[in-house]
Every structure is written in structure tokens, then in C-alpha cells.
Amino acid sequence: MEKLLAARLHAVKVRPYLATALFSLHVVEDRSVPAMAVDVHWRCYVSPGFVARTPLEDLAGVWVHEVSHLIRDHHGRGERYARERGEYGPGERLRRNIAADFEINDDIYGDGLPRPAGAVRPSLLQLPEGLLMEEYLRTASMSGLAADLAWLDCGSGADGQRRPWELGPDGAQALSRQQRDGVRFRVAEAVRGRPGEAPEGWRRWADEVFHPPQPWRQLLGAAVRSAAAAPGGGEDHTYRRPSRRSAGLPGVLLPGLRRMPPRVCVVIDTSGSVSDAELGTALLEVAAIARAVGGRRDLVSVISCDAAAGIAVPLCGAEDIELIGGGGTDLRSGFARALRARPRPDVIVALTDGQTPWPSAQPPCRTVVGLFRRPARAGTGKDADHVPDPPPSWARVVVVG
Structure with missing residues (x-):
């Protein structure tokens, strides 16, 4: 225990913005754990043998990991x-752990924190760094790594699947959901307070904690169901899940149908009335x-639009998008540009302050309008009494900010 806690102090010294989270973990000694692992209730399970054979600085890296x-x-x-895809087996669990x-x-080691032996990185599969867990799961099978990494087990804290040696929600020293959220918020505050020390991935995470996005998952979930309900829309054939009709045709394997996520085009209002903060x-x-x-990301494209629409740009990274505009506002051109794209989007999302004319006819796809929140204020001059037209009734409207 003395060595383990000394390693945690070293981790706090080299990564001070993670101090609150590191000191919130409750240590549980367990010889059945392969090395170190965490559960969803912020307990850290540790094998004494692993601690004994691991150098202190490497142990600090495992704490941070x-x-x-x-x-x-x-x-x-x-x-x-796992719930969306029905993937709960040990192989699927390992894939989620590897992707996490x-x-x-890719960016937690270095600067006083050596990378422990066996730490997996995207370069093992010639994958780019800086992606999310879900993106790695979609872009790589990881079957080539499964045999060599069968020992890898970071606990339910890494993939959401409970282990036999975990204490569960009723065990000692479990953090409540409110306590866990409080720890994350304090870590985000510390990251933003040390902009020159935290890696880019942590800074991006902290920005999203302070500016939580709107619940687009629920909105786009409705869009997926709408798109999939159309004849031939939102579906594709796959042999990974053969059709049940194959049972009636011995020797013949028929492909089944799978639901596909929607193709989304985001039209961003870049007129002069939209502030830099709102564009961010x-x-x-x-x-x-x-x-x-x-x-x-291949299913998402972005169009900058003021009085005229720019080119639909495929999404590589949100931080790399160049927003062009600054003039008047007419999102009708942005909608028209989006509908001319091939293949045509299943969903159009318009992010705007609402100071725009709207299309006279409903687009042939699901439409979501994100309105930037504006404080009420008295106008002056000739436009003091001007009230912009509200979004059409056929659009789902959500206030952003």
C-alpha cells in the first residue's frame, strides 16, 4: 500500500489537474484482479503482485490511465x-476496453509519466490518434489484437460490464452519481485553469463539460426512426446477421437487414448577427x-451560410472547420445547397439566431433547428419593433446555449 500511494502522489505531482479524481478513488486489494482496474463506482482494485513488480513511475502511469x-x-x-448493438460477450467487452x-x-504519457509496458495505442492497428472510443470500434475489428491482449481488463469503469470481483453499488466507499459528476466538474475546472499543461484531448473534454451540447442524441434518434421508416431508407443488407428466412431454404444463406445511422448536413448561420461565442x-x-x-464523421457535412451558402464540407474534426460569412442572413440557400448534395442527407440541422427567412416548402427530410439563446432587450431605431419569423412548424426546434 505504501508503494501504491507513493505512486499516486507522483501522479498528482506530474498531473496536478487530475488530483481531485485520483484522491477520490478508493483502493481495494484483490489478488484475482490481473493488474489494476476500476469499477463504475470509483473503486480501484489492485493486485499486490502487480504493485510489487511494477516500478513506481510506471505505477503512477497506471493510476492516471x-x-x-x-x-x-x-x-x-x-x-x-453495447445496448444499441446487443454486444455483451467477452470478445465484445475486450474490444470496448481496447478502444477505450x-x-x-495517445496523450496521457510523457512529461514525467513513462508509458507502462504493454500500453496499447492506435498505432498498433495503423489507426490515427485523437479519435473517440466509438470511432475506433467502428473503424477496426481488433481481432488481430484479441489473442495478445486477452489479459487486458480495466474493469467495468472502462466498458460498463460488471466483473465478478467488483463490490457493486451497495459495497463500501461507492461514489453516488452526483459525487462522480462533481469530481468530473472539478477536474474540468483544473484543466481549464492550466491551459499550458493539459494535452489537447483533455482541454477539448473540459470545454464540453463547461458547455454541454444539446440533447442531439434524442433528436437524431427520432430522425433515424423517421428515415428508416421510408421504403428502403435507413437499412442495408448484411451477412453478419443472416435472415431468419434462411431456415426455409436449406443450403442458402440470405442476408438480414440492419439499421443505418442517418446522413446529417449541418447548416451553420455565419451572418454578422451571430457572435464568435455562438459560432464556437x-x-x-x-x-x-x-x-x-x-x-x-463520414456521415456528417457542414455548410457555412450567411446570405449565400458555401460548399458542403465533410467533417474531419470540429476544431478544423473554417466558418466563412459575416454578411446578411438567408438560410434558404443553405437548405437548397444541402438538398443538392448526393447522396441527399436524411437530416438537416440548422444552427442559427433565427434572423432569417425560411424555406416556403418542407424539405423531403427530417429538419432540426437549433436557435441560439438571446437575452431579451429593447430595440432601437427603425428595426426596434421587428420580430423575426419563427421556424416553420415542420421543424423540430431546440434552444442552444
């Missing part, structure tokens, strides 16, 4: 991913939309 799973909410995200490790191992909020919403479609 395990607490990063909890801060990034890998257990909640892993549960959602890919997300955090719009980019956060674009990142949230990409996660809502399962991390499929």
Missing part, C-alpha cells in the same frame, strides 16, 4: 454502445452530432 476511464465516462458510453485505451493512451457553441454541437451518429 485507470482514472481517465472514469473521467471520460467510458463505462456509460460502453453500456450505450486507444482514446486515452455551434462547433461543439457539430461534435455532439458526430457522436450521436456513432462517431461516423
Whole structure:
């Protein structure tokens, strides 16, 4: 225990913005744990043999690794991913653990924190760094790593699937949901207070904690159901889940149908009436939309629009999008540009202050309008009594900010 706690102090020294989270973990000694692991209730299970054979600085790196799973909410995200796809077996659990490790191992080491032996990184599969767990799960099978990494087990805190050796919600020293959220918020405050020390991935995470995106998952969930309900829409054939009709045709394997996430086009109002802060909020919403479609950035495109629409740009990273505009506002051109895209989007999301004319006819796809929240204020001059037209009734409207 003395060595383990000394390693935690070293982790706090080199990563001070994670101090609150590191000191919130309750240590549980357990010889059945492969190395170190965490559960969803912020307990850290530790094998004495692993501590004895691991150098202190490497042990500090494992502390940071395990607490990063909890801060990034890998257990909640892993549960959602498994529930959406019905993937609960040991192989699927290992894939989620590997993908979660890919997300955090690319930038938590260095600067006084050596990378422990066996730490997995995206380069093992020639994958780019800086992606989310869900994106790695979608872009790689990881079957080539499964045999070599069968020992990998970071606990339910990494993938949401409970282990036999975990104490569960009624065990000692479990943190409540409110306590866990409080720890994450204090970590985000510390990251933002040390902008020169925290890696880019942590800074991006902290920004989203302070500016939580709107619930696009629920909105786009309705859009998925609407798109999939159309004849031939939202579905594709796959042999991974053969059709039940194959039972009636011996020797013939028929493909089954799978639901596909929607193709989304985001039209961002870049007119002069939209502030830089609101444009920054719009980019956060674009990142949230990409996660809502399962991390499929290839399904999301962005159009900058003031009085005229720009080119539909495929999404690579929200922070890399160049927003062009500054003139008047007419989002009708943005809607027209989106509908000319091939393939045509299943959903159009318009992020605007509402100071725009709207299309006279309902687009042939689901439409969501995000209105930037504006404080009530008295106008002056000739436009003092001007009230912009509200979004059409066929659009789902959500206040942003």
C-alpha cells in the first residue's frame, strides 16, 4: 500500500489537474484482479503482485490511465454502445476496453509519466490518434489484437460490464452519481485553469463539460426512426446477421437487414448577427452530432451560410472547420445547397439566431433547428419593433446555449 500511494502522489505531482479524481478513488486489494482496474463506482482494485513488480513511475502511469476511464465516462458510453448493438460477450467487452485505451493512451504519457509496458495505442492497428472510443470500434475489428491482449481488463469503469470481483453499488466507499459528476466538474475546472499543461484531448473534454451540447442524441434518434421508416431508407443488407428466412431454404444463406445511422448536413448561420461565442457553441454541437451518429464523421457535412451558402464540407474534426460569412442572413440557400448534395442527407440541422427567412416548402427530410439563446432587450431605431419569423412548424426546434 505504501508503494501504491507513493505512486499516486507522483501522479498528482506530474498531473496536478487530475488530483481531485485520483484522491477520490478508493483502493481495494484483490489478488484475482490481473493488474489494476476500476469499477463504475470509483473503486480501484489492485493486485499486490502487480504493485510489487511494477516500478513506481510506471505505477503512477497506471493510476492516471485507470482514472481517465472514469473521467471520460467510458463505462456509460460502453453500456450505450453495447445496448444499441446487443454486444455483451467477452470478445465484445475486450474490444470496448481496447478502444477505450486507444482514446486515452495517445496523450496521457510523457512529461514525467513513462508509458507502462504493454500500453496499447492506435498505432498498433495503423489507426490515427485523437479519435473517440466509438470511432475506433467502428473503424477496426481488433481481432488481430484479441489473442495478445486477452489479459487486458480495466474493469467495468472502462466498458460498463460488471466483473465478478467488483463490490457493486451497495459495497463500501461507492461514489453516488452526483459525487462522480462533481469530481468530473472539478477536474474540468483544473484543466481549464492550466491551459499550458493539459494535452489537447483533455482541454477539448473540459470545454464540453463547461458547455454541454444539446440533447442531439434524442433528436437524431427520432430522425433515424423517421428515415428508416421510408421504403428502403435507413437499412442495408448484411451477412453478419443472416435472415431468419434462411431456415426455409436449406443450403442458402440470405442476408438480414440492419439499421443505418442517418446522413446529417449541418447548416451553420455565419451572418454578422451571430457572435464568435455562438459560432464556437455551434462547433461543439457539430461534435455532439458526430457522436450521436456513432462517431461516423463520414456521415456528417457542414455548410457555412450567411446570405449565400458555401460548399458542403465533410467533417474531419470540429476544431478544423473554417466558418466563412459575416454578411446578411438567408438560410434558404443553405437548405437548397444541402438538398443538392448526393447522396441527399436524411437530416438537416440548422444552427442559427433565427434572423432569417425560411424555406416556403418542407424539405423531403427530417429538419432540426437549433436557435441560439438571446437575452431579451429593447430595440432601437427603425428595426426596434421587428420580430423575426419563427421556424416553420415542420421543424423540430431546440434552444442552444
